[in-house]
Amino acid sequence: MAKLCFAGFPKMKEIYYNTSAGEYDSARTGKVRVHSQVYEPAADTYLLMETALKEVSSTDTVIEIGTGCGIIARELAKTAETVVAADINPYAVRCARANGVANVVRADLFSGIRGRYSLIVFNPPYIPIQESEKHDEWIECAWDGGPSGADVINRFLEQAKEHMTVNGRILLLISTITGVERVMERIGGLGMKAEEIASSRVPYERLTVLRSKAP
Numbered sequence: 304m305a306k307l308c309f310a311g312f313p314k315m316k317e318i319y320y321n322t323s324a325g326e327y328d329s330a331r332t333g334k335v336r337v338h339s340q341v342y343e344p345a346a347d348t349y350l351l352m353e354t355a356l357k358e359v360s361s362t363d364t365v366i367e368i369g370t371g372c373g374i375i376a377r378e379l380a381k382t383a384e385t386v387v388a389a390d391i392n393p394y395a396v397r398c399a400r401a402n403g404v405a406n407v408v409r410a411d412l413f414s415g416i417r418g419r420y421s422l423i424v425f426n427p428p429y430i431p432i433q434e435s436e437k438h439d440e441w442i443e444c445a446w447d448g449g450p451s452g453a454d455v456i457n458r459f460l461e462q463a464k465e466h467m468t469v470n471g472r473i474l475l476l477i478s479t480i481t482g483v484e485r486v487m488e489r490i491g492g493l494g495m496k497a498e499e500i501a502s503s504r505v506p507y508e509r510l511t512v513l514r515s516k517a518p
């Protein structure tokens with residue numbers, strides 16, 4: 304992977320919140336800072352955030368995998384009992400901390416993470432990428448779903464099952480680029496049930512949030 308360059312953390316830009324429909328979100332007044340090696344919040348971010356904010360309760364213990372700049376974790380922390388955020392990209396970990404997310408760890412999915420959570424949230428990388436298409440940049444972790452597009456999602460689902468409390472839920476953002484049916488079958492194969500609870504059409508794809516639980 305590319306060398307880290309944290310010096311002064313200069314490559315940050317400030318962005319205001321949008322809605323999943325692409326409009327300025329007047330209900331949320333915050334700004335987040337985003338480093339050039341970190342995923343900039345987009346329609347997928349806002350759809351998952353809006354859905355997670357409807358789902359979360361004050362008794363939830365939350366983990367957000369792949370937190371990026373931390374925008375979703377930061378909003379969920381206003382309601383949930385606890386929020387842990389994780390990312391494989393060291394720039395994202397640093398960026399989420401800079402945005403006020405208190406509990407951020409660097410991790411490949413759940414590796415090194417102990418305990419169980421009542422709400423697990425993930426906006427995963429889902430674009431099919433071949434080895435020859437990679438450029439050795441940390442930002443690529445945001446979209447590189449491996450050759451199938453579902454490699455990270457499949458690993459996540461297998462591990463997430465072991466980190467859910469009884470009655471725990473997983474909120475997973477899926478695109479038609481990955482194939483919603485394919486992911487739902489995978490979830491079923493792991494002995495969980497899944498339902499679509501939100502969706503939004505954007506250019507070239509439809510985004511869906513799946514909620515999974517033990518049956």
Ligand SMILES: C[S@@+](CC[C@H](N)C(=O)[O-])C[C@H]1O[C@@H](n2cnc3c(N)ncnc32)[C@H](O)[C@@H]1O
Pocket residue numbers: 342343344345347348349351368369370371372373375389390391392395410411412426427428444445446455
């Ligand atoms: C599409 S971005 C979403 C970022 C942010 N949650 C949002 O919605 O704007 C996917 C994020 O997952 C992270 N990621 C990719 N593979 C990961 C892995 N194996 N373990 C942890 N995080 C990972 C990326 O670094 C990136 O921050």
